Amino acid sequence: MPEEKLPEAHDASQGHEVAPHSDPFADPGLPAHEPRRTDIDERAAKRAERQVSLMFVVSMLATIGFIASYVIFPIDKIVFIFPIGHVSALNFALGLTLGVALFCIGAGAVHWARTLMSDHELPAERHPIEADDEVRNDVIEQFKTGAAESGFGRRKMIRNTLIGSMALVPLSGVVLLRDLGPLPEKKLDHTGWQKATPANPIPLINMNTNEPMKAEDIVIGSLTFAKPEGLEESDEDFQQNIAKDALMLVRIAPEDIKDKNSAELGFGGILAYSKICTHVGCPISLYEQQTHHALCPCHQSTFDLADGARVIFGPAGHPLPQLKITIDEKGFLVATGDFDEPVGPSFWERS
Amino acid sequence: MSSASSVKSDARPSTGSTRDKPANKWEAAADWTDGRLGIYSLAKANLRKIFPDHWSFMLGEIALYTFIIIILTGVYLTLFFKPSMAEVVYHGPYAPLDGIKMSEAYASTMDISFEVRGGLLIRQIHHWAAIVFVASMLVHMMRVFFTGAFRKPREINWVFGFLLLFLGMFDGFMGYSLPDDLLSGTGIRFMEGAILAVPLVGTYGQMFLFGGEFPGTDIVPRFFTIHVLLIPGVMLGLLVAHLILVFYHKHTQWAGPGKTEQNVVGMPLMPVYMAKAGGFFFLVFGMVAAMSAVATVNPIWAYGPYRPDQVSTDAQPDWYMGFSEGLIRIMPGWEIRAWGHTLNMGVFVPLMVFPLVLFAIAAYPFIEGWITGDKREHHILDRPRNAPVRTAVGAAWVSEYLILLIGGGNDLIATHLHLSINDITYFVRVGFFVIPVLVFFITKRWCLGLQRRDKEKVLHGRETGIIKRLPHGEFVEVHAQLPQDKLHKYTAHEQYEPMELPAEVDENGVKRKVGVLTKTRAKLSRGYFGEGNQIPKPTAEEHREITSGHGHH
Numbered sequence: 027m028p029e030e031k032l033p034e035a036h037d038a039s040q041g042h043e044v045a046p047h048s049d050p051f052a053d054p055g056l057p058a059h060e061p062r063r064t065d066i067d068e069r070a071a072k073r074a075e076r077q078v079s080l081m082f083v084v085s086m087l088a089t090i091g092f093i094a095s096y097v098i099f100p101i102d103k104i105v106f107i108f109p110i111g112h113v114s115a116l117n118f119a120l121g122l123t124l125g126v127a128l129f130c131i132g133a134g135a136v137h138w139a140r141t142l143m144s145d146h147e148l149p150a151e152r153h154p155i156e157a158d159d160e161v162r163n164d165v166i167e168q169f170k171t172g173a174a175e176s177g178f179g180r181r182k183m184i185r186n187t188l189i190g191s192m193a194l195v196p197l198s199g200v201v202l203l204r205d206l207g208p209l210p211e212k213k214l215d216h217t218g219w220q221k222a223t224p225a226n227p228i229p230l231i232n233m234n235t236n237e238p239m240k241a242e243d244i245v246i247g248s249l250t251f252a253k254p255e256g257l258e259e260s261d262e263d264f265q266q267n268i269a270k271d272a273l274m275l276v277r278i279a280p281e282d283i284k285d286k287n288s289a290e291l292g293f294g295g296i297l298a299y300s301k302i303c304t305h306v307g308c309p310i311s312l313y314e315q316q317t318h319h320a321l322c323p324c325h326q327s328t329f330d331l332a333d334g335a336r337v338i339f340g341p342a343g344h345p346l347p348q349l350k351i352t353i354d355e356k357g358f359l360v361a362t363g364d365f366d367e368p369v370g371p372s373f374w375e376r377s
Numbered sequence: 378m379s380s381a382s383s384v385k386s387d388a389r390p391s392t393g394s395t396r397d398k399p400a401n402k403w404e405a406a407a408d409w410t411d412g413r414l415g416i417y418s419l420a421k422a423n424l425r426k427i428f429p430d431h432w433s434f435m436l437g438e439i440a441l442y443t444f445i446i447i448i449l450t451g452v453y454l455t456l457f458f459k460p461s462m463a464e465v466v467y468h469g470p471y472a473p474l475d476g477i478k479m480s481e482a483y484a485s486t487m488d489i490s491f492e493v494r495g496g497l498l499i500r501q502i503h504h505w506a507a508i509v510f511v512a513s514m515l516v517h518m519m520r521v522f523f524t525g526a527f528r529k530p531r532e533i534n535w536v537f538g539f540l541l542l543f544l545g546m547f548d549g550f551m552g553y554s555l556p557d558d559l560l561s562g563t564g565i566r567f568m569e570g571a572i573l574a575v576p577l578v579g580t581y582g583q584m585f586l587f588g589g590e591f592p593g594t595d596i597v598p599r600f601f602t603i604h605v606l607l608i609p610g611v612m613l614g615l616l617v618a619h620l621i622l623v624f625y626h627k628h629t630q631w632a633g634p635g636k637t638e639q640n641v642v643g644m645p646l647m648p649v650y651m652a653k654a655g656g657f658f659f660l661v662f663g664m665v666a667a668m669s670a671v672a673t674v675n676p677i678w679a680y681g682p683y684r685p686d687q688v689s690t691d692a693q694p695d696w697y698m699g700f701s702e703g704l705i706r707i708m709p710g711w712e713i714r715a716w717g718h719t720l721n722m723g724v725f726v727p728l729m730v731f732p733l734v735l736f737a738i739a740a741y742p743f744i745e746g747w748i749t750g751d752k753r754e755h756h757i758l759d760r761p762r763n764a765p766v767r768t769a770v771g772a773a774w775v776s777e778y779l780i781l782l783i784g785g786g787n788d789l790i791a792t793h794l795h796l797s798i799n800d801i802t803y804f805v806r807v808g809f810f811v812i813p814v815l816v817f818f819i820t821k822r823w824c825l826g827l828q829r830r831d832k833e834k835v836l837h838g839r840e841t842g843i844i845k846r847l848p849h850g851e852f853v854e855v856h857a858q859l860p861q862d863k864l865h866k867y868t869a870h871e872q873y874e875p876m877e878l879p880a881e882v883d884e885n886g887v888k889r890k891v892g893v894l895t896k897t898r899a900k901l902s903r904g905y906f907g908e909g910n911q912i913p914k915p916t917a918e919e920h921r922e923i924t925s926g927h928g929h930h
């Protein structure tokens with residue numbers, strides 16, 4: 027922008043030099059100092075002094091209170107305090123005494139500064155951050171001399187190879203991170219149900235009772251959670267497995283199931299869907315009997331379980347994977363294969 | 378100087394001190410230190426350094442003090458916390474969880490809350506201070522934005538401040554992920570999904586971050602190191618740089634009598650500012666401690682340990698992450714599948730918009746500087762109304778933030794206000810685009826209205842509420858002239874003229890090439906300073922004309 031387009035350099039703010047009469051908006055300069063009560067009345071000053079000291083004394087008492095509370099209150103004592111409710115007596119006492127002890131030091135100091143320390147406003151000069159031309163030129167000269175002496179600009183081969191090596195060397199740091207974890211391979215594509223085959227099915231275990239389930243145990247409109255047989259909470263990698271294997275079983279009257287394919291994967295109206303939301307992987311837990319809608323509490327993706335768990339609302343991008351189930355000769359529900367597609371949040375390699 | 382004494386001083390070794398004898402042992406100690414550290418030269422410039430006073434300057438101080446509180450309490454917590462995901466069975470004093478399997482991280486957080494005396498308090502102070510820290514940084518940043526304090530020479534400090542906010546938010550996220558409770562585990566799961574959504578490298582990133590499949594056993598110890606060492610270290614460096622620059626630039630100040638671009642008016646560091654600022658630290662610490670005594674934050678015992686197949690209600694991040702949560706909730710679930718690959722737009726787009734919302738504001742000082750073309754230093758603050766477009770941009774940004782916050786809390790709003798969650802989401806989807814625009818125009822008009830009122834006041838004086846009847850029967854309200862200091866204050870701001878494009882043809886009649894950039898700049902400049910986007914401020918002539926003689930109404 028051309029200089030003349032800028033506002034005149036800080037015009038009004040340099041009022042000192044302009045006589046007030048010629049410019050009605052000129053800066054009248056620093057206002058005269060107005061004394062405070064404590065400046066002129068010795069009694070008021072004495073009172074302020076006592077107030078400040080009082081706050082410091084209260085702080086001392088509060089610190090003693092803090093130590094006393096630490097000793098006195100047992101850690102498991104719960105008290106009812108209106109309107110907060112049931113709280114730990116120790117936490118409450120420690121927090122309040124510490125709060126008061128700290129606050130009073132602050133309040134005392136601020137009060138002291140406001141009432142008794144000088145409140146004369148003083149101006150201080152600013153200096154431009156930029157150096158003047160002489161310094162600037164001098165430095166640039168020196169730099170040029172240094173650069174010329176290094177021959178950095180002249181010896182191009184050295185320069186370019188130096189830049190190249192400097193650019194590459196941080197890669198070592200990146201490579202060293204490789205062993206942070208294994209390669210993805212096909213790990214995300216399969217779950218614990220993949221070992222199931224028609225010849226060698228895996229029974230479904232009720233999450234609550236830890237028992238195998240019979241088809242007739244599941245009533246229409248109910249939602250049951252299940253896991254594969256053999257997955258125990260005491261297992262070392264239980265967390266990792268349940269993060270993929272968790273099942274959600276619903277029973278829908280066969281005539282209400284809209285998706286034919288989905289009905290076939292199920293057994294007698296019992297459908298087994300992955301419990302893990304296809305958005306970013308929260309477990310789905312809210313089920314609406316009448317509509318057969320399952321809602322993920324995290325970002326409200328809503329799936330229609332009667333229609334192949336199609337997404338009907340929210341940010342999830344694809345239906346919940348379904349597990350093929352049937353019953354074995356004793357009437358227990360079993361899975362005969364893995365989910366029809368990878369469970370959980372989607373990823374680049376997922377086809 | 379007598380010849381005798383000069384002989385004496387010459388006889389000393391040249392590196393010896395020629396200083397007068399110290400008056401007492403304090404001076405002696407100071408002299409000793411000065412001989413090693415040069416404290417006198419340091420103090421000479423700074424002991425009575427002037428700090429201007431305005432309540433809004435406190436906001437940055439709150440951020441600074443809560444940061445210190447977080448570090449102090451954080452160190453205490455590391456003495457007790459075990460950042461391990463190894464499984465243990467709980468047999469502590471909290472009966473509802475007795476016999477339950479959980480990670481050591483969760484169990485040790487339970488211990489801190491129920492068995493370490495004062496542990497719960499420190500945990501609460503740590504968490505509360507973190508919340509206040511991010512909040513105060515945000516509000517502090519708004520103060521700097523709306524007053525134009527970010528202009529030269531302070532642009533770099535604006536960027537430092539922005540980075541502090543960004544890192545602060547992330548460290549907060551990591552921090553509440555550490556206890557490995559049901560809520561924090563859900564947050565980590567969310568992060569896993571977000572990483573997986575990155576095309577090409579997402580799965581590798583996920584495997585490397587978690588050391589295998591979700592959740593594995595590495596994530597808590599890794600987050601721990603990042604949370605207590607890496608990010609705070611970087612933040613500490615940034616913070617020191619930020620403060621050095623504040624010190625070096627000196628504070629900005631509001632326009633007013635005696636205040637110019639070349640001075641800074643206020644109270645000296647010693648004693649007033651020292652007492653006020655030092656005292657304020659204790660006020661803040663005291664408040665946070667009291668808050669932690671009465672208000673529970675993050676009661677991990679109520680959530681229970683993390684299990685990937687369970688979730689607690691109110692799956693909410695802390696509020697400062699709420700806008701990213703909003704983004705992820707309002708995005709439609711678009712997924713592109715082609716050539717055996719899946720691009721998860723429903724997660725990836727919010728993931729990209731998230732930094733954009735933040736970076737847009739980080740770049741603002743440079744954008745505005747480019748538009749004004751102003752290369753001078755600015756130390757006098759703008760009243761927000763006097764920069765209508767900037768103020769409107771800021772307000773629009775804040776409204777975007779708030780609307781996303783609504784999106785992020787749609788379930789809470791739905792249950793509390795008995796609304797449909799889907800309706801709220803649809804509203805936010807539209808509001809995301811519409812509301813900031815509305816807010817922009819409303820704010821701008823409002824600023825212009827306020828500017829007009831200032832002009833009115835300068836030219837016609839202030840309304841006194843006294844009605845006078847003129848000889849011929851007319852009633853008029855008496856207006857009182859503003860005193861000089863007010864006149865000055867209301868007219869001290871600068872006004873830029875919009876940039877004009879160079880003439881189509883140059884003096885030789887040859888067609889000029891005007892780049893897209895120049896054209897954009899001219900357009901933006903007109904948008905900022907063109908007609909209708911600022912009210913021309915009253916001139917001395919106008920004022921003289923009106924005040925000379927007749928015009929007291």
Ligand code: FES
Nearest residue numbers: 303305306322325
């Ligand atoms: S994880 Fe289920 S909606 Fe986001």
